[in-house]
Every structure is written in C-alpha cells, then in structure tokens.
Amino acid sequence: MRSVTPPSMVVSGCRSFLVSLSLARTLQISHSSLNNHNINYAIKCCSPINTLSPALTSDSEPSRSDLASSPTSSSSTGYPRHDRLLPCPSPNSAPRIEHLVVSEDGPVLEYICKALDFPPSSVAELIRLGAVYYALVSPQPPSTAPQEQIRIFREATEPSVLRKRSSIKGMTIQQAQKTYRVTNVDQFVEAGTYLRVYVYPKRFPRCYEIDWRSRIIAVTESYVVLDKPAGTSVGGTTNNIEETCAIFTTRALGLSTPLLTTHQLDNCTGGCVVLARTKEYSSIFHGKIREKKVKKLYLALAAAPLPCGIITHYMRPVNRAPRLISEDYMEGWHLCQLEVMECRKVPWPSNVIQDKYCIEECGWPSQDYAYECKINLITGKTHQIRAQFGASKAPLIGDSMYMPAAVAEMANPGLNPFGKHKTEFSCESEKEMAILNWIAQHGKEPSVAIGLQACEISWDDDGEHFYKAGSPWCSCL
Template sequence: MHCYFKPDPNPSVSRRRVEDSNPECKLKKTKMGSVTFASILASGCRSFGVPVALVRTLAITHEAVNRHCKKRVAACCCRSSYSSALNCESSNTEVTHTTSISPVSGYPDYQRLLPCPPQNLPPRVEHLVVSEGGPVLEYICKALDLPPLFVTDLVHFGAVYYALVCPQPPPTATPEQMMIFKEVTEPSVLWRRTSIKGKTTREAQKTFRITSVDQFVEVGTYLRVHVHPKRFHRCYEIDWKSRIISVAESYVVLDKPAGTSVGGTTDNIEESCATFSTRALGLTTPLRTTHQIDNCTEGCVVFARTKEYCSVFHGKIREKKVNKLYLSLSTAPVPIGVLTHYMRPINMAPRLISEEFIKGWHMCQLEVIECRKVPWPNAVVQKKYCIEDCGWFMEDYAYECKINLLTGKTHQIRAQLAACKAPLVGDSMYMPAAIAEIDSPGVNPFGNYKKDYTSEDEKEKAVMNWISRHGKEPSVAIGLQARQISWDDGEQIYEAGSPWWRCKEV
C-alpha cells in the first residue's frame, strides 16, 4: 500500500502512514514525517446529555454500514476485537464512548464519535495513498484498523478528505517519502488514470470532503483522515431555540454561544452553530454561513436560508454595507477613538501586529466609542465560562468597551487591544504575550521598544521568540461579544443579549 511513513509496527496491518498534528493545534508539526503528538486537551465545564436527534442522525447510517459489512465482510481488515464488538448482524444502535487506551497501538479503543467527550483527544491525522481501489469505508477500515461505525461517523462529521493526486511533500520529507510520491505521480502512471484527464496537476491535487461511505476511491487517490476531530461539547449544553434572535424568510440571526464554531471546522462540520440551529428550528434545508466570528466569541451571527441570499449577504459585506458593534471586556483601559495597526499577512495564529506601517501588511482599524470601568467577573461566572487564569496582575476591575469594527480581520480586536497592553479577559492566546511585553519591552520585534537587528536571521529568531510568548486558543469564552449587527443603512438591525460577564450567578 502506498502511504507516507515507515511501515507500521503492527504486522497485522501492512501500511505506511504519516501522523500529523491537528491544523488548529498551536504546535505545528512536519506534515510528511515522523512526529510526536502534542497534548491539547481542552477542559470542559460540566457534564451534559446527548440529544436524541443527534444520536438518531448518526444512527441512520448504521443500517447502511451493516449492509456494507454483510456484502464485503471478508474484505474488511479491522481488528478481531472490533469485529466481535460491532457484530455487523446486530441491529443495536446504542452509541457509546470510551477513553480506554489500547496497549497495542497506544490509541483509544475506538467505537463511536458520540457521546462527545468533555476533552479533545491529542491530534491524529493520517495521510494515505490508495493502493487498492474500492469503497472508501472499506479502505480506511483496513488501512488504519478502525471499526466501520467509527469511520462512518468520521465521514458524517466531514473529517475525511481526498484528492485525485497526492500533494507535493514538504522539504522535510524523507528520501523514502519522496520516492513514494514520485512513484504514484509519475507521468506514465498519471497518464493511465482517466479520472484526471483534462485536469492540471494542481487541479488534481485539490482536496475535497468525502461525503459518502460508499464513495469509490481508485488506486493513487490521496486520503487525509482526521481520526481525532476537534470536538465542541458546548453544543450539547445550549438551549438553541432561546439563542435565536430572528427568523426571516431569507436569513436567521443567532446569538452565538461562546465555545462553539459558527459553521464548523476543517474536521468537524457536525458540531456547529449552523447544524444545531437548523435542527432547533426544524428546517429541512441546512443554514448557510455568511460570516465568521471566533469560537471563543459570542454574539450576533447571520445565517442564510438559501444559496441566493448567501451570495447577497456576501455582496453586502464586500460593499461595506454591514456594520458590526462589539462589546469587549479588557484588562486595562483603552483610549477612545480610532486605533490603527498593521497585521502580518500570514493566515496563522497568533496574528502579529505592528503600530508602524509595514509594506504588505493589512491595515486594521477599530473605533472605541466608549470605555467604562466595571467589576471583574466573579469566580462563579469565570468557572461557568471556563475563563482561564492567564496571570494578569490586577483582577479587581475590568473595562467594558463599545467598539465599532471598521475592518474585519481574524483576531483583529483581540490582537489590537493586546498591542495596547489591554488584552481581553480570558484571552489565553494574546494575554501572555502582552504580559511578556510589559515585563520585557524589547521582546516584541514590532513594538514601540523594538530592537535594531543586525541581520534578517537575528530578526527572524526574534519573531519566532515573540510568537512563542503567545499562548493557546481559549477553550470556551473570552471578554468579547458581537453586540450588534446591521445592514442596509440600519434598515435591518439586531442585537445580542447580555454578555456573559454581566451574569451575577450561574
């Protein structure tokens, strides 16, 4: 079988593979080489129950998997323990979850993706090149020694991708990995594949989600399997109907809870606001995302009910006809007026900010309309929303600011206020860096006290050191709310409820 990595130590499953870190993990790993896993366990707040509707959603595919197993059970290469536990003849659709670790592989004893665990598992992403054509479910089960129902859940969650041709390995790839890549992408090999005729190599290397367990994958197809998708247990704790602000003919406005994803992540489109709002409203057509706010941010989000209105709303955003007001809870006072910074044009967190103009960097502007002193959130509220202790030296008072967002860049408010030494309460990514700059003013290579570097290499080291001073992404909430959204000159205007930090008790 063609896969990137050394042969698996388990002789029962002959394969080569690459284990890569989750793209959302702060610690980036080499994509086509040997890696060690970084633990990114996200702490949960409290226990929860799984809605019957979601259990049924995943259980619907059980019968299809059973049929598939009956027809091709001889070809399925799962471990015997899985075969006996699943029993393809059984009609039992009970969803179970376990965190027990297999002494053989060191991985969890995989069964199903539900119930949702309160903690994210360490990242595990597998890269494969198909050596024997057939249904994708059967191939992944055999290649990765995973049970059919678990792989079915991964497909349902949107955690499996394919490309007709394997992407180019990174410079860190080993000679063996490069040899495999060249073998499966030889012009004489590609020429015989009718599926890629008429396509450029770049087009054939584009990845797409696998949407069906029965999807046929031919020899040479590249597969990426996110075995441990990022989970959002908060989705199961929310009364979603109570979070709906408005339901119109063409759109729905939601007061998004903190700790949830608007439209899903790369490896999880099931546990998202779009999915749970659609289900809560009993809609037959899934809601479509029109814009994004961070997982740790709460507040107004607009979903389109049709593909046509999705395009219309995107046009309004491009034409700057959509206005957004935010409430922030910062650790220090913020000056009233327009704040201008420049953001490094690299699509990777943390976002680096400079007060001085740098060619090629994106201008970020926001207007602070008002800033008032408020009590720091009490311990009970902090615990409920998993507000992380980031080591800020004063926690008697915080500062609530009303902000008019003039440009909409990822992490803009968080990064700009941190650059003003007023990071948001609970922002475990940007607050550590702000504290480091206060303690050592020259540590920020883009700050007011930046040093003069004698070479580009020295500056690059300073940039990497600055990035390392940042922390991880918050697990649930930070002091930020998308307070109000309006468009068409205020003809449509919607406002979120009271922000979490105004809560007096649980």
C-alpha cells in the same frame, strides 16, 4: 466494477500504500495544493482502538445502512451526543493525521477500516464530520521522508502507471492532486487514490449543551440571526463541518435546507451572527459587508482601561495565528481600526463565574476591577479586537493567546518587534529571530469563552435590520 463518482466528488485512484505509524512519525510535507499552507505529516502515534469510546470495541459492528441512520440523542437536548462514537480529544493533545494511498478498489469506509484497524462506526463518524479527504494522485513527500515512503510514492505516480488511469485522463498532475472531502461511507475509491484522515478532528462539545431555539434572535424569509454561544464554530473547520452553529440552528428550526454562513466570529466569541437561508441572500449580505453597509458593535471585557476614540494598527498579512500588528504604518499590512465608544469599570470576574464559563487564567496580575468597553468595529480583520487590545496593554480577559504576550511585553519592553518600544535590528535575520521569539510569547487559542461579544449588528441604516444579542457572560459579574 462499481461506477466512479462524478468529477465534482472526484473519486478514483492509483496503486496504494499504507503510511505505517512508524514511518508517519517522521514524515512531514509542505503541500500548498491541499490547504495553501504547510501541513504537518508528523503523526502522534496512539492506539487507534483503545483511545476510542467503549462502544467502538464491541464485537458486533453496525452495517453501513445503520451507520447512516440517526445517532443516539442526548436526553437533555435531543441532539446527538458528541462522544457517542469518537471522544473529544484533549485541547492539548497533538494532532493525528493519517495519509494513505489506496491499495485496492472498493468503498472508502472499508479501506480505511482495514488500513487503520478502526471499527466502521468510527470511520463513519469521521466521514460524517468531514474529517476525510481524497485526491486522485498523492502529493509528493518531502525529501526528509523515509526512503520507503518515497519509493512507494514513485511507484504510485510512475508515468506508465498514471497513463493507465482513465479517471485522470486530460488532467495535469496538479489538478489530479486537488483534494476533495469524502461525503459518503460507500464512496468508491480506486487503487492509487490518496486519502487524508484527521483521526482527532477539532470537536465542539458545547453544540450538544446549547438550547439552540433560545439562541435564535430573528427568523425571516431570507436570513436567521443567531446569538452565537462562545465555544462554537459558525461554519466549521477544515476537519469538522458538522458541529457548527449553521447546522445546529438548521436542526432547531426544522429547516430542510441548511443555513449558510455570511460572516465569521472567532470560536471563543459570542454574539450576533447572520445565517442566510439561500445562496442568493448569502451573496447579497457579502456585498453589504464589502460595501461597508453592515455595522457591528462589540462588548469587550478588558484587563485595563482604554481611552475613548479610534485606535489604529496595521496587521501583518499572514493568515496564521497569532495575528501580529504594528503601531506604525507597514507597507502591505492591513489597516485595523476600531472605535472605543465607552469604557466603564466593573468587578473582575469571580472564580465561580470564571469556572462556570471556562474562562482561562492567563498570567495577568490579580486585581479587583476589569473594564467593559463598547466598540464600533470599523475594519473587520480576523482577531482584530483581540490583537489590538493586547497590543494596547489591555488584553481581553480569558484570551489565552494574546494576554500572555501582553504580560511578557510589560515585563520586558521592546520584546514586541513592532511595538512602541521596538529596537532597531542590524540585519534581517536578527529581525526574523525577534519575530519568532515574539510569536512564541503568545499562547494557545482559548478553549471556550473570552471577554468578547458581538452585541449588536445592523445594516442598511433603515432601522429595520437591527438586532441585539442577549446579556454576555460578563454581565453576571
């Protein structure tokens, strides 16, 4: 019997079932113990093999030792090609998440290959990206799941079955259902272990196009300051912790210890990001943020002008995009404040510039001028600048999430239930319907860049820690 991985990596398991594609179409679950939000078990069914790159369908497969070796590099950057094993899915493609319960003891890679009929290279890539999770005990399917699915879950979690598993001795069911990321292709999983596989993880192909050394602003003993390219993730997503600014900057500098994130920028936003070289400095920088010792200035390219001064809104405390904000005080909502320091008229981006930087059309009426605003971010909430500018009828150029909503409200004042022209509702259900309708007016997250850059960052007011990003794409206008 293979040794079981220690509890920090928790592997073990129960009896197993494979969630067949036909069952998975309708299986949905709200499982707060996985990610503290609703997880959609509905799976977009596609051929698991022929949607992958041709290299995956060859007869000869690499050994597991080969899978751990350095992948093929791009001739232009020296970094691994993003499509060497798994293609980047279309931004509009539906997510595909496979949920399995292991049927027999063995290495996790071998089991997933067998269960999903995937080549080892494909599964190894998913594990490398961080797109595979496991738990000792499967979460409970919803009542709407097929009866076969419910039956298998009950068999795998029968008290008599669970009592025989030494790996969960002394644990509550909730503790045993906690998920961990699979980090090794040889990781041993017992029968009954729950597996969640993100077949199409969020990808960041721009990581392989960037000259990362040229984006580094400063290197010190404690931290690195990066001019983050738009279209990249600072520290990763739920299903991709490999294609990140932290990882690629670490490689560019040849560091043996990975850089750590200290704060975030939206994927579609570029500019100054501080990456810590040690856990100690990461904690120190987080403390500076909490104590409001870190100052961030932004450049925003807006579709309409805004007056200089402080703009105040209140953001709904729901950790989900789009972020909804109100001009009026709302109890329990987060205060959002920014200061528009400058606002100057500039030419609207040409079609050539928009194509070069993948700036999306968002339904704003054609015009000759845009407005470049310099912003002092007083409070730092997710999507704050984007949401506040959108609510002020000056959405950021290329912001495919908030600009469509601004356009919709301009055409239909009062559409925003929290806006200046909001209406009174006769009952709570009527208000909820209005909120859902308002959310529906927003679009998807931008695929690459928008008119927003974190142009300056400083802290401690000593003049020593002051850094500026390079020229944003909108400076090419």
